[in-house]
Amino acid sequence: xxxxxxxxxxxxxxxxxxxxxxxxxxxxxxxxxxxxxxxxxxxxxxxxxxxxxxxxxxxxxxxxxxxxxxxxxxxxxxxxxxxxxxxxxxxxxxxxxxxxxxxxxxxxxxxxxxxx
Amino acid sequence: xxxxxxxxxxxxxxxxxxxxxxxxxxxxxxxxxxxxxxxxxxxxxxxxxxxxxxxxxxxxxxxxxxxxxxxxxxxxxxxxxxxxxxxxxxxxxxxxxxxxxxxxxxxxxxxxx
Numbered sequence: 001x002x003x004x005x006x007x008x009x010x011x012x013x014x015x016x017x018x019x020x021x022x023x024x025x026x027x028x029x030x031x032x033x034x035x036x037x038x039x040x041x042x043x044x045x046x047x048x049x050x051x052x053x054x055x056x057x058x059x060x061x062x063x064x065x066x067x068x069x070x071x072x073x074x075x076x077x078x079x080x081x082x083x084x085x086x087x088x089x090x091x092x093x094x095x096x097x098x099x100x101x102x103x104x105x106x107x108x109x110x111x112x113x114x115x116x
Numbered sequence: 117x118x119x120x121x122x123x124x125x126x127x128x129x130x131x132x133x134x135x136x137x138x139x140x141x142x143x144x145x146x147x148x149x150x151x152x153x154x155x156x157x158x159x160x161x162x163x164x165x166x167x168x169x170x171x172x173x174x175x176x177x178x179x180x181x182x183x184x185x186x187x188x189x190x191x192x193x194x195x196x197x198x199x200x201x202x203x204x205x206x207x208x209x210x211x212x213x214x215x216x217x218x219x220x221x222x223x224x225x226x227x228x229x
Contacts, residue, residue: 031215032215034217034218036220041204041223041225042222042223043120043122043206043208043220043221043222043223044159044206044220045220046217046218046219049215049216049217051215089158089159093215095213096164096166096171096172098166098171099213100147100166100167100169100171100212100213101147101164101165101166101171101172101210101212101213102147102210102212102213102214102215102218103161103164103172104149104159104161104208104218105161106158106159106160107158108157108158109156109158
Protein backbone atom coordinates (compact mmCIF):
# COMPACT_ATOMS: atom_id res chain seq x y z
CA UNK A 1 0.00 0.00 0.00
CA UNK A 2 1.57 3.24 -1.17
CA UNK A 3 1.57 5.78 1.64
CA UNK A 4 2.92 8.56 -0.59
CA UNK A 5 1.53 8.94 -4.09
CA UNK A 6 2.49 11.05 -7.06
CA UNK A 7 -0.21 10.36 -9.60
CA UNK A 8 1.41 12.15 -12.52
CA UNK A 9 4.38 10.18 -13.90
CA UNK A 10 5.30 13.06 -16.19
CA UNK A 11 4.71 16.78 -16.75
CA UNK A 12 5.78 19.05 -19.59
CA UNK A 13 5.76 22.84 -19.34
CA UNK A 14 7.07 25.72 -21.39
CA UNK A 15 10.08 27.67 -20.15
CA UNK A 16 8.98 30.64 -18.07
CA UNK A 17 5.64 29.12 -17.09
CA UNK A 18 4.66 27.60 -13.76
CA UNK A 19 5.27 23.91 -12.99
CA UNK A 20 2.97 22.35 -10.41
CA UNK A 21 3.81 18.91 -9.05
CA UNK A 22 1.37 17.16 -6.76
CA UNK A 23 1.68 14.61 -3.99
CA UNK A 24 -0.85 12.86 -1.74
CA UNK A 25 -0.25 10.89 1.43
CA UNK A 26 -2.29 8.63 3.66
CA UNK A 27 -0.34 8.28 6.92
CA UNK A 28 -1.31 10.88 9.52
CA UNK A 29 1.95 10.23 11.40
CA UNK A 30 3.96 12.00 8.70
CA UNK A 31 5.00 15.35 10.18
CA UNK A 32 7.58 16.66 7.73
CA UNK A 33 7.53 16.69 3.96
CA UNK A 34 10.32 17.14 1.46
CA UNK A 35 10.87 17.46 -2.27
CA UNK A 36 13.94 15.98 -3.91
CA UNK A 37 15.21 16.38 -7.45
CA UNK A 38 16.96 13.47 -9.10
CA UNK A 39 18.96 12.87 -12.26
CA UNK A 40 19.56 9.33 -13.57
CA UNK A 41 22.32 7.40 -11.80
CA UNK A 42 22.70 10.12 -9.16
CA UNK A 43 21.50 10.50 -5.62
CA UNK A 44 18.45 12.65 -4.82
CA UNK A 45 19.21 16.32 -4.15
CA UNK A 46 17.15 18.12 -1.52
CA UNK A 47 15.05 21.02 -2.82
CA UNK A 48 12.64 22.28 -0.20
CA UNK A 49 10.70 21.05 2.80
CA UNK A 50 7.74 21.92 4.98
CA UNK A 51 6.72 21.07 8.50
CA UNK A 52 3.20 19.79 9.14
CA UNK A 53 2.53 22.86 11.30
CA UNK A 54 2.89 25.16 8.29
CA UNK A 55 0.93 25.49 5.07
CA UNK A 56 3.50 27.20 2.88
CA UNK A 57 7.25 27.44 2.52
CA UNK A 58 9.05 29.45 -0.13
CA UNK A 59 12.65 29.37 -1.34
CA UNK A 60 13.40 31.42 -4.43
CA UNK A 61 11.55 29.96 -7.40
CA UNK A 62 10.29 27.01 -5.36
CA UNK A 63 7.22 27.04 -3.12
CA UNK A 64 5.70 24.08 -1.34
CA UNK A 65 2.08 24.14 -0.18
CA UNK A 66 0.64 21.73 2.38
CA UNK A 67 -3.06 21.04 2.85
CA UNK A 68 -3.06 18.86 5.92
CA UNK A 69 -6.80 18.22 5.98
CA UNK A 70 -6.65 16.92 2.41
CA UNK A 71 -3.31 15.18 2.99
CA UNK A 72 -2.01 16.89 -0.11
CA UNK A 73 1.07 18.87 -0.95
CA UNK A 74 2.30 20.54 -4.07
CA UNK A 75 5.52 22.02 -5.40
CA UNK A 76 5.34 25.15 -7.51
CA UNK A 77 8.28 26.20 -9.67
CA UNK A 78 8.05 29.72 -11.07
CA UNK A 79 9.42 30.50 -13.58
CA UNK A 80 10.35 27.07 -14.90
CA UNK A 81 13.73 26.71 -16.56
CA UNK A 82 15.12 23.97 -18.85
CA UNK A 83 17.63 23.10 -16.12
CA UNK A 84 14.72 22.12 -13.90
CA UNK A 85 14.09 19.07 -16.08
CA UNK A 86 14.53 16.04 -13.82
CA UNK A 87 12.55 13.54 -11.77
CA UNK A 88 10.98 15.10 -8.69
CA UNK A 89 10.27 12.92 -5.68
CA UNK A 90 7.93 13.84 -2.88
CA UNK A 91 8.98 12.33 0.46
CA UNK A 92 7.31 12.17 3.85
CA UNK A 93 9.11 11.81 7.15
CA UNK A 94 8.13 10.26 10.46
CA UNK A 95 9.91 9.04 13.56
CA UNK A 96 10.57 5.31 13.58
CA UNK A 97 8.88 3.26 16.29
CA UNK A 98 11.88 3.42 18.64
CA UNK A 99 11.98 7.20 18.34
CA UNK A 100 15.72 7.08 17.65
CA UNK A 101 15.69 8.15 13.99
CA UNK A 102 13.45 9.40 11.22
CA UNK A 103 12.31 7.48 8.16
CA UNK A 104 11.58 8.83 4.68
CA UNK A 105 8.90 7.33 2.46
CA UNK A 106 9.09 8.36 -1.18
CA UNK A 107 6.45 8.82 -3.82
CA UNK A 108 6.94 7.27 -7.24
CA UNK A 109 8.27 10.47 -8.80
CA UNK A 110 7.23 12.87 -11.57
CA UNK A 111 9.42 13.44 -14.61
CA UNK A 112 9.37 17.18 -15.29
CA UNK A 113 10.39 18.38 -18.74
CA UNK A 114 10.74 22.11 -19.28
CA UNK A 115 10.66 22.95 -22.97
CA UNK A 116 12.73 25.88 -24.25
CA UNK B 117 30.81 19.87 4.28
CA UNK B 118 27.35 18.59 3.32
CA UNK B 119 28.60 15.62 1.39
CA UNK B 120 27.86 11.93 1.62
CA UNK B 121 30.54 9.98 -0.23
CA UNK B 122 29.86 6.53 -1.63
CA UNK B 123 32.39 4.13 -3.11
CA UNK B 124 32.61 2.57 -5.56
CA UNK B 125 30.45 4.44 -8.07
CA UNK B 126 30.02 1.33 -10.20
CA UNK B 127 30.37 -2.34 -9.30
CA UNK B 128 29.95 -5.48 -11.37
CA UNK B 129 30.00 -8.72 -9.42
CA UNK B 130 29.29 -12.38 -9.99
CA UNK B 131 26.74 -14.30 -8.00
CA UNK B 132 29.46 -16.06 -5.99
CA UNK B 133 31.45 -12.93 -5.17
CA UNK B 134 31.72 -11.04 -1.89
CA UNK B 135 31.94 -7.27 -2.13
CA UNK B 136 31.29 -4.24 0.06
CA UNK B 137 29.78 -0.82 -0.54
CA UNK B 138 31.09 2.05 1.55
CA UNK B 139 29.54 5.31 2.69
CA UNK B 140 31.10 8.18 4.63
CA UNK B 141 29.82 11.47 6.02
CA UNK B 142 31.42 14.11 8.25
CA UNK B 143 28.37 16.20 9.11
CA UNK B 144 28.04 14.73 12.57
CA UNK B 145 24.81 13.01 11.60
CA UNK B 146 23.90 10.14 13.90
CA UNK B 147 21.42 8.44 11.56
CA UNK B 148 22.55 6.68 8.40
CA UNK B 149 20.49 4.81 5.84
CA UNK B 150 20.74 2.39 2.96
CA UNK B 151 18.20 2.65 0.15
CA UNK B 152 17.79 0.57 -2.99
CA UNK B 153 16.45 2.10 -6.19
CA UNK B 154 15.41 0.19 -9.28
CA UNK B 155 14.92 1.94 -12.62
CA UNK B 156 11.86 4.21 -12.75
CA UNK B 157 10.99 3.39 -9.12
CA UNK B 158 11.34 5.42 -5.92
CA UNK B 159 14.13 4.71 -3.42
CA UNK B 160 13.14 1.93 -1.04
CA UNK B 161 14.45 1.88 2.51
CA UNK B 162 16.62 -1.13 3.42
CA UNK B 163 18.31 -0.29 6.75
CA UNK B 164 18.41 2.49 9.32
CA UNK B 165 21.27 2.97 11.77
CA UNK B 166 20.85 5.34 14.66
CA UNK B 167 23.81 6.08 16.95
CA UNK B 168 25.67 3.17 15.29
CA UNK B 169 22.92 0.69 16.15
CA UNK B 170 20.67 -1.02 13.64
CA UNK B 171 17.20 0.41 14.16
CA UNK B 172 15.33 -0.82 11.10
CA UNK B 173 15.81 -3.79 8.79
CA UNK B 174 13.04 -3.69 6.20
CA UNK B 175 12.93 -7.48 5.73
CA UNK B 176 16.06 -7.39 3.62
CA UNK B 177 17.51 -10.80 2.61
CA UNK B 178 20.54 -11.92 4.60
CA UNK B 179 22.75 -11.74 1.51
CA UNK B 180 22.83 -8.00 2.34
CA UNK B 181 24.68 -7.35 5.60
CA UNK B 182 25.01 -3.78 6.92
CA UNK B 183 27.71 -2.58 9.27
CA UNK B 184 28.26 0.74 11.03
CA UNK B 185 31.86 0.77 12.34
CA UNK B 186 31.61 4.34 13.68
CA UNK B 187 29.43 7.43 13.47
CA UNK B 188 30.90 8.48 10.11
CA UNK B 189 30.98 5.20 8.23
CA UNK B 190 28.38 2.81 6.92
CA UNK B 191 29.10 -0.35 4.95
CA UNK B 192 26.91 -2.78 3.06
CA UNK B 193 28.44 -6.24 2.65
CA UNK B 194 27.19 -8.24 -0.31
CA UNK B 195 27.39 -12.00 -0.74
CA UNK B 196 25.72 -14.48 -3.09
CA UNK B 197 23.60 -11.83 -4.77
CA UNK B 198 21.10 -12.51 -7.54
CA UNK B 199 20.77 -10.67 -10.87
CA UNK B 200 17.53 -9.09 -9.60
CA UNK B 201 19.60 -7.33 -6.91
CA UNK B 202 21.09 -5.13 -9.63
CA UNK B 203 20.11 -1.56 -8.75
CA UNK B 204 21.35 1.82 -7.58
CA UNK B 205 22.25 1.63 -3.89
CA UNK B 206 21.96 4.94 -2.09
CA UNK B 207 23.37 5.92 1.26
CA UNK B 208 21.92 8.83 3.21
CA UNK B 209 22.51 10.55 6.51
CA UNK B 210 20.57 12.94 8.72
CA UNK B 211 20.44 14.26 12.25
CA UNK B 212 18.81 11.41 14.12
CA UNK B 213 15.48 12.89 15.14
CA UNK B 214 15.38 16.50 13.98
CA UNK B 215 12.96 17.58 11.27
CA UNK B 216 15.45 18.29 8.55
CA UNK B 217 16.52 16.92 5.24
CA UNK B 218 18.44 13.72 4.68
CA UNK B 219 21.53 14.08 2.52
CA UNK B 220 22.10 11.43 -0.13
CA UNK B 221 25.26 10.14 -1.71
CA UNK B 222 25.65 9.72 -5.45
CA UNK B 223 24.95 6.02 -5.18
CA UNK B 224 26.65 2.82 -6.29
CA UNK B 225 25.38 1.33 -9.51
CA UNK B 226 25.51 -2.42 -8.86
CA UNK B 227 25.24 -5.03 -11.60
CA UNK B 228 25.09 -8.71 -10.67
CA UNK B 229 26.02 -11.08 -13.48
